[in-house]
Amino acid sequence: MNTPRTEQITDKIMQEFSKTLEMFDLTSSEARLFAHLYISVKPLTLDEMAEALGKSKTSMSTNIRSLSDLNLVTRVWKKGERKDLYQANSQLFKAFMNAYIGKWLEAASHQKQSLKEINIFLEGHEADEISTELTIIEERLEDIIEFHRRIESLFKEIKMEEK
Amino acid sequence: MNTPRTEQITDKIMQEFSKTLEMFDLTSSEARLFAHLYISVKPLTLDEMAEALGKSKTSMSTNIRSLSDLNLVTRVWKKGERKDLYQANSQLFKAFMNAYIGKWLEAASHQKQSLKEINIFLEGHEADEISTELTIIEERLEDIIEFHRRIESLFKEIKMEEK
DNA sequence: TTTTACGTACAGTTTATTCTGTATGAAAAT
DNA sequence: ATTTTCATACAGAATAAACTGTACGTAAAA
Numbered sequence: 021m022n023t024p025r026t027e028q029i030t031d032k033i034m035q036e037f038s039k040t041l042e043m044f045d046l047t048s049s050e051a052r053l054f055a056h057l058y059i060s061v062k063p064l065t066l067d068e069m070a071e072a073l074g075k076s077k078t079s080m081s082t083n084i085r086s087l088s089d090l091n092l093v094t095r096v097w098k099k100g101e102r103k104d105l106y107q108a109n110s111q112l113f114k115a116f117m118n119a120y121i122g123k124w125l126e127a128a129s130h131q132k133q134s135l136k137e138i139n140i141f142l143e144g145h146e147a148d149e150i151s152t153e154l155t156i157i158e159e160r161l162e163d164i165i166e167f168h169r170r171i172e173s174l175f176k177e178i179k180m181e182e183k
Numbered sequence: 184m185n186t187p188r189t190e191q192i193t194d195k196i197m198q199e200f201s202k203t204l205e206m207f208d209l210t211s212s213e214a215r216l217f218a219h220l221y222i223s224v225k226p227l228t229l230d231e232m233a234e235a236l237g238k239s240k241t242s243m244s245t246n247i248r249s250l251s252d253l254n255l256v257t258r259v260w261k262k263g264e265r266k267d268l269y270q271a272n273s274q275l276f277k278a279f280m281n282a283y284i285g286k287w288l289e290a291a292s293h294q295k296q297s298l299k300e301i302n303i304f305l306e307g308h309e310a311d312e313i314s315t316e317l318t319i320i321e322e323r324l325e326d327i328i329e330f331h332r333r334i335e336s337l338f339k340e341i342k343m344e345e346k
Numbered sequence: 347t348t349t350t351a352c353g354t355a356c357a358g359t360t361t362a363t364t365c366t367g368t369a370t371g372a373a374a375a376t
Numbered sequence: 377a378t379t380t381t382c383a384t385a386c387a388g389a390a391t392a393a394a395c396t397g398t399a400c401g402t403a404a405a406a
Contacts, residue, residue: 026316029305033320036297037327040334043290049394059323061316066353076396081354102404103352112330127206134199142192153189153224157196160222164200167275171203178337212364229383239366244384265374266382349406356399364391375380 030059044120046087049075053083054092054108063096063105090119117182124175132168139165193222207283209250212238216246217255217271226259226268253282280345287338295331302328 034055041051056072057064064072069080084106087093092115096105109115142158197218204214219235220227227235232243247269250256255278259268272278305321 026314026320029301029317030320032301033298033324033327036294036301040291040294040331043287047394058327059320061319077352078354078397079395082395085354110326112326113333116330124206128203131199131203135196138192138195138199151189154192156224157189157193157222161196163273163275164196164221167279168203170276174341178341210364240382241367241384242365245365248384347406349404351404352402354400356397358396358398360393360395362391362393364389366387366389368386368388370385371383373380373382376378 030056033059041116044116045123047083049073049079050083050086053080054087057093057106058108058110058112060108063098063107065103065105067103069106091115092119114182117178121175121179121182125172125179128168128171128175132165132172135161135165135168193219196222204279207279208286210246212236212242213246213249216243217250220256220269221271221273221275223271226261226270228266228268230266232269254278255282277345280341284338284342284345288335288342291331291334291338295328295335298324298328298331 034052037055037058038048038051041054042048046054052073053069056069066077066080066084069075069084070077073080084093088095088106092109093106094109096107098105139158139161142154142161197215200218200221201211201214204217205211209217215236216232219232223235229240229243229247232238232247233240236243247256251258251269255272256269257272259270261268302321302324305317305324
């Protein structure tokens with residue numbers, strides 16, 4: 021009773037680690053899968069993952085694809101092995117920050133652009149109809165654009181630091 | 184057809200703004216509600232929100248509570264008004280960053296603590312059973328703790344900067 | 347060529363989340 | 377004191393997300 025099985029240990033680690041990974045917008049399945057791959061010594065096949073996590077192979081396939089799209093997981097070759105093997109990117113911080121910052125930057129800049137276009141449109145039609153309401157909306161819109169500007173600049177700065 | 188109704192404009196703004204707000208882990212309802220409150224000139228009642236967003240009053244009540252817990256929205260007093268009035272915190276960036284960074288810091292530090300405890304436990308029992316597997320797990324665990332350390336320190340740094 | 351083994355598309359099911367309507371208690375109005 | 381108006385708790389309905397099993401295409405093995 022003094023030396024618990026390694027499985028219990030890894031379970032406990034995975035449980036805590038997964039919670040953090042979910043903060044990077046992984047689903048709980050993705051998070052658990054990544055955690056398991058990371059702790060695991062060797063690259064794993066879809067069947068092994070399914071077995072280990074008690075989920076279907078299909079589910080592992082889609083989850084691995086998501087993780088792979090985020091560059092958190094890599095496919096790996098092994099001589100004479102027919103099945104696909106995957107392993108976790110070992111550079112935890114770098115990999116997750118890249119994925120996360122990229123996601124923010126892309127979204128923020130995209131939305132900022134859309135908002136700017138609305139603003140330009142508004143400015144163009146301003147002369148016609150000088151309603152108080154529209155003026156206030158335009159003020160708000162500019163604040164919202166500024167908000168996006170600051171988000172973008174914050175994440176760009178972080179990106180630089182992490183270089 | 185040249186001067187669209189203000190409602191169409193605000194809808195479009197809300198649509199883009201909400202997407203960004205969802206990145207701060209608001210649900211789409213919360214995001215839309217906040218966006219509407221922010222763009223709106225005056226503080227609103229639950230009934231007005233429900234009317235404006237086409238949702239039930241109950242739904243507004245719970246959403247407002249969530250936003251309020253995050254200090255994104257404030258209750259406001261108006262003489263002789265019986266209903267509760269709410270308005271959006273006008274300091275967009277500050278308010279959202281506070282909420283967001285706080286959430287990360289709390290989670291990261293909590294999980295780091297749990298992981299450290301596992302590690303201490305492992306170190307204590309290391310002498311007994313020097314299995315290769317356990318050694319590797321311990322290595323991984325230390326990397327995971329380091330990962331948490333870096334997350335914490337990054338967000339603390341951001342918190343300082345935004346001061 | 348035929349057979350076997352693999353990954354994944356897809357449809358249907360299960361599970362989780364979000365939303366609504368009714369009910370209740372508190373406070374203001376009558 | 378009674379009635380009305382409000383916010384929210386709660387249970388059930390609607391919606392969305394996650395998971396599974398079957399089926400299919402591809403590629404290796406026989």
